[in-house]
Amino acid sequence: MSIVMANDLCKHYGSSENPVKALSHAQFSMAKGERVALVGRSGSGKTTMLNLLAGLDRPTSGVLRVAGKDLPTLSSRALAQYRCRDIGVVFQSFQLLPNRSALANVEVPLMLQGMDATTRRQRALAALDRVGLSERAAHQPAQMSGGEQQRVAVARAVVHRPSVILADEPTGNLDSQSAEAVMALILEVVKEVSAALLLITHDHALARVAATRLVTMSDGCVKPAQRYHVT
Amino acid sequence: MSFRDIAAMAWHNLWSRKLRTFLNVLGVVMACVVLTMMLAGTRGVEESIHRLIEGSDDVRRFGIYRSYKPNTEVPEEALRVEEGTDPERRKRLQEHLRDVWLRTHSQRTQLTEVELKALAELPHMEELRPDGRLSGTLVAGNAKTNASIRIAPLNRAARARLVVGDYLEKGDDEGVLLGEYAAFRLGYTSDEDLRRLIGTEVSVSISLRNARISPLIAMLGIQPLTEASLARFRNAVDASKLQAVERAFLDAVMAKAITTSTNQPKTLTVTMTVRGIVREAKEEDSISIFNLIRDPSGADIFMTNARATELEMQQEGFTSFYAAIGMVDDVRHLGTLVDEVAALGFRTRSSRATVDKVDTELGKVRLALGGLSLLILCVSALGISNTMVVSVLERVREFGVLKALGAQDGSVLVLMLLEGAFTGLVGALVGIATSLGVSHFTSALAQQYISDRLRHDFDASVFRFAPADLLLVITIAVGVCTVAAILPAWRAARLDPIAAMRG
Numbered sequence A: 001m002s003i004v005m006a007n008d009l010c011k012h013y014g015s016s017e018n019p020v021k022a023l024s025h026a027q028f029s030m031a032k033g034e035r036v037a038l039v040g041r042s043g044s045g046k047t048t049m050l051n052l053l054a055g056l057d058r059p060t061s062g063v064l065r066v067a068g069k070d071l072p073t074l075s076s077r078a079l080a081q082y083r084c085r086d087i088g089v090v091f092q093s094f095q096l097l098p099n100r101s102a103l104a105n106v107e108v109p110l111m112l113q114g115m116d117a118t119t120r121r122q123r124a125l126a127a128l129d130r131v132g133l134s135e136r137a138a139h140q141p142a143q144m145s146g147g148e149q150q151r152v153a154v155a156r157a158v159v160h161r162p163s164v165i166l167a168d169e170p171t172g173n174l175d176s177q178s179a180e181a182v183m184a185l186i187l188e189v190v191k192e193v194s195a196a197l198l199l200i201t202h203d204h205a206l207a208r209v210a211a212t213r214l215v216t217m218s219d220g221c222v223k224p225a226q227r228y229h230v231t
Numbered sequence B: 001m002s003f004r005d006i007a008a009m010a011w012h013n014l015w016s017r018k019l020r021t022f023l024n025v026l027g028v029v030m031a032c033v034v035l036t037m038m039l040a041g042t043r044g045v046e047e048s049i050h051r052l053i054e055g056s057d058d059v060r061r062f063g064i065y066r067s068y069k070p071n072t073e074v075p076e077e078a079l080r081v082e083e084g085t086d087p088e089r090r091k092r093l094q095e096h097l098r099d100v101w102l103r104t105h106s107q108r109t110q111l112t113e114v115e116l117k118a119l120a121e122l123p124h125m126e127e128l129r130p131d132g133r134l135s136g137t138l139v140a141g142n143a144k145t146n147a148s149i150r151i152a153p154l155n156r157a158a159r160a161r162l163v164v165g166d167y168l169e170k171g172d173d174e175g176v177l178l179g180e181y182a183a184f185r186l187g188y189t190s191d192e193d194l195r196r197l198i199g200t201e202v203s204v205s206i207s208l209r210n211a212r213i214s215p216l217i218a219m220l221g222i223q224p225l226t227e228a229s230l231a232r233f234r235n236a237v238d239a240s241k242l243q244a245v246e247r248a249f250l251d252a253v254m255a256k257a258i259t260t261s262t263n264q265p266k267t268l269t270v271t272m273t274v275r276g277i278v279r280e281a282k283e284e285d286s287i288s289i290f291n292l293i294r295d296p297s298g299a300d301i302f303m304t305n306a307r308a309t310e311l312e313m314q315q316e317g318f319t320s321f322y323a324a325i326g327m328v329d330d331v332r333h334l335g336t337l338v339d340e341v342a343a344l345g346f347r348t349r350s351s352r353a354t355v356d357k358v359d360t361e362l363g364k365v366r367l368a369l370g371g372l373s374l375l376i377l378c379v380s381a382l383g384i385s386n387t388m389v390v391s392v393l394e395r396v397r398e399f400g401v402l403k404a405l406g407a408q409d410g411s412v413l414v415l416m417l418l419e420g421a422f423t424g425l426v427g428a429l430v431g432i433a434t435s436l437g438v439s440h441f442t443s444a445l446a447q448q449y450i451s452d453r454l455r456h457d458f459d460a461s462v463f464r465f466a467p468a469d470l471l472l473v474i475t476i477a478v479g480v481c482t483v484a485a486i487l488p489a490w491r492a493a494r495l496d497p498i499a500a501m502r503g
Ligand SMILES: Nc1ncnc2c1ncn2[C@@H]1O[C@H](COP(=O)(O)OP(=O)(O)O)[C@@H](O)[C@H]1O
Pocket: A013, A014, A020, A021, A022, A040, A041, A042, A043, A044, A045, A046, A047, A048, A049
């Protein structure tokens, strides 16, 4: 059983007479625990694909099932619930809440699920500890380096143990040293929670290290799969 | 996301943006201070005035008079007004003519014992005192003087006129108060004399025959007609071809010409004990906003209501009680009691209209001030709404992240509404606390000013903070600020997370 299954997926932007076809009839699937790297030129539709998978946007047409949920048919309420239970997302630009401590940021998905304060605090602390930032729990994003902020974001993406983790160029805003560390961390924690990983990147070397499978996109279409060695 | 978490987040958001929050709260505080002070001020003044009203016997007292028989037929020729005049004026003139006819044709009759009893037994009637003057002779030792007799009023103003001894208490039917001037006529002038008079027995004699002669007849010094000759005279007038005006004149004269009793003059003498000496009322004794019913103060002998009524009843029916003074137990029941007295067929004269007027005037002031402060609150709400829109625009990214991570639209909406509500709540609480502080200082000042103007003791703090008013201020502030947050909240809730996160 695949954890992600996209069939004939289309996403058009703009007017219906003159649409921008960001995704056209894309075919894509991921098995449970599989790690897939999505590569392609800028504007090829990678982020669009990720937004649809993350339940942040709805496809124009097509079938999209993630973690047993038929996303196009979900109400916006159910879609919000899906976002805080079934998936974890690491964004390129961290997207932490300013004015909130690292700990509070990691707590957010658990809080949105309605978990009680003490339990979620413990779990958030454990997650922060896992990314090596338990000392910085009380610090606000502005007091941390980019690499540290992205590690907080990684902790936030896995703290609720989602079955799919989506990462959109997670190292794109980092220097090479931090990038390496963050990437290694993502791989470790993804394995630990045995989630599937979709990693968007244009670094082929990185893709080769991180993923078991490489998928290329161009002009809104997914090219035939290219299988790597299994690690 | 639980409500608790949303509330905690809203609180945190306000706390982490201190300057913005401070300015918003300041606006609410100022509006709430104005609102609270206005409410407390009007309530304070209202309470003081009510205390003034309730503490005043004048307001509780009202006059009771016999009204003309309501279904008396007035002959048409008495109401004749030439056709062709303005119909409104014609109506007014006819009403006037009707009034004149009734006044001249109805005999002024005294209140009966049954009526007085019925009036006295009405609910909330604290005291019912027939209003009339008996006259008789007062004898103390060897001294003797003609004396007028009244019922001792029980109000404070009357008590204040006591010079020596004790005031007459209710139920002390054996006791009397003597007027200072009556005592002087009896030969008691100095303080020592007057003190000597206290506790001594005096005798009061009433000549019953005199009481049956109307003051008019007595004044003219003519012999009044007997019942029989008065009846003959009436018949003769009825049979005559007199014009309406002439008939009216004779009717008026006859109404005054009350017959004398055919009995021999009889003297009733009672022995009573002097309790105290009272002086005449001076101008300032009756200073009151509400002295519509001036208590008759001048008399030589004052006795209890029960005793005076008893003396009256020794005669053939009441002779001098044309009116009565009622006293309601509580000003709040004045209207009801006056209505009931009127329902028994009496005319009344009370300060009810004044009391009502004061109430409506206070209501108007309250409404005007309340409206004004609400306006101020609305202006500050507009300011809050404005800064909250800015605050949402500033935090678009933050809301985007929250929504991307799975926050429901409703949670974001509630979050922003709560930020508004908290602003209102904190503003109201600080505003109320400020008001309490300010009133503490101004109260003394304002009190001084008012008591200077009223020239009598005004023992009341100007501001009265009623829990209901404070609750109202909090409710209004929270309500207005929440409403101010609706638009920004709606905006925040409807944000598209992708676009919002892009910034
Ligand atoms: N909100 C949008 N409105 C209009 N066009 C969009 C929008 N988002 C993406 N696109 C277009 O869709 C195409 C795919 O974009 P994207 O998925 O962001 O590509 P990638 O992430 O691979 O660089 C691009 O041509 C882009 O201009």
